[in-house]
Each structure stands twice: as structure tokens, then as C-alpha cells.
Amino acid sequence: MWVSPFVRLEKLALEIKGIQYEYVEEDLKNKSSVLLEYNLIHKKVPILVLNGKPIVESFIILEYIDETWKNDPQFLPEDPYKRA
Template sequence: MAEENKVRIHGMWVSPFVRLVKLALEIKGIQYEYVEEDLKNKSSLLLEYNPIHKKVPVLVLNGKPLVESLIILEYIDETWKNGPRFLPEDPYKRAQIRFWCSFVHRQVIFENMTLVLKSDGAAQVKVVKEVFEGLNTLEEEIKNIFPEGIKIIVYKNVGLLGLVIVSTFGHYKALEEYLGLKLIDSEKTPPPPLIFLVVSSI
């Protein structure tokens, strides 16, 4: 790969945010070098590239770093026009997609899922219920954003929100087994919820 087109990701294998960036690059057909980081012993490069948060993922293009997974994805979409576009052309729809991507990232991952892992018993069940209610709200809003109809998202036409959902919940069965709690219930809202379809189809 020519040096002027060199793409590198600094990440950690367990991070859904890193999975999100890797998946976006792979869908676009972009070759990249991957550097696994130990967040308990952060490399000097990671500290240099992300001095504020000191976290992964970091995407480095031509020696220039970008941080925050959603910002990285928009950059990828704007820089590489090949493959599916991650954001719709309509400005209002783009704004809605950005909001719900942020909702999944911040409320579902940072707030609720962190509480799930730190709690047990009735408190944990309550948080899981809130996660499911949030996903139901998200599903209804997706129907409002795309009133022309919902299609199962596949590898070649996945958008930004689909990528975020997959990277967040793609491992939900392992989480359910680990926690002993059902995070996504495909039987509560027949036919199966859109979130379940998105996760199961990629």
C-alpha cells in the first residue's frame, strides 16, 4: 500500500467501537494495518494520537490521527465514495441518524450496559428492561425515518445506524449467556424486532 494511502487502526479486540470502525473499513474495501493496544499499559503513540481521552479507536491516515468512532465513520464515508454510503443524502434524515447513533453509543453502551455489568438481582433486571424499552423506541423511530419500508440490512447496503447496532449487539448472545439475562427478546414483539433482524442478518 502506498505510504500516502496508509491506514492504521489502534484498537482493542473487545471494544465495540473498534469493531465498528473495522467493519466500516472492510465494507468500503479499504486495507488497513491493525495495532492492538493494551489499555492498562498504553503505548506512547496512543497517548500522542489521543491525548484527551487516551482511548481507542484511533484511525491514523497518512500519519494524521482521528478519534471517536462516529466521527471516524463519517470521515470514512466522506473520504471513500466507493461502496455503500453510510449516511442518507437528506440533511434531516442525516441528523436523525446521527442522533440515534449517539443514543445507542452513549445511553445503551456507556450508561445502561455499564450499569448491567455493575449490578445484580432486581437492579440488573430493571436496567435490562430499560435497555429493551430504549430499543423499542429506537425501532419506532427508524420506521419514522424510513416510512417507505424497513428492509433487513445486508452487508452491501448497511448504513451508519445499522453499523452501530451490529457492532453494539452483534455479540448479544454471548452477553446473555455471561449475564444470564435476555437482552434481546425476539418473541415479545412478533414479528421479531428490527434490532434483532439487523443483528442476525450480517
């Protein structure tokens, strides 16, 4: 869903970090079986899928990107209190 600020944030983070990804547009009025399979509880975007395993919720995805790809820039503070 390209208009979602949460999806745009994740796309921007991936692009800034130089991470190659495949973007798949989702029609939220007619949700695909893939979306329903990967996000059973909330049934919404964004979803980051790595090796068939989904990561959902925009802040969790951003945190995962930041911790997995340590190259600059870091988006979130390393200190847990500051990050919270």
C-alpha cells in the first residue's frame, strides 16, 4: 500500500541502508492470501518477509533492519531507554 506512511518508512530505511528488496503492492480492500498468511493477527501492512519468515509491525521491522544491517546510518539509538 504505497500511501501508507508505515510502508514508506520501511521502504526508505531499506533504500538508505542499500538493501535490495522486492516490493509487492497490496490491495487492502481485497487482501491477498499471502498477506493473510504472513500477518494472521492484524492482517495489515507492512510485512517484511525474509527466507519465508514474516516480520510485522513497522517499528519492529525498522528495529530489525537497524540491528541486522549495522552500516550507517543507524535509525534508532542503541541505548534501550533512549530507543523506548
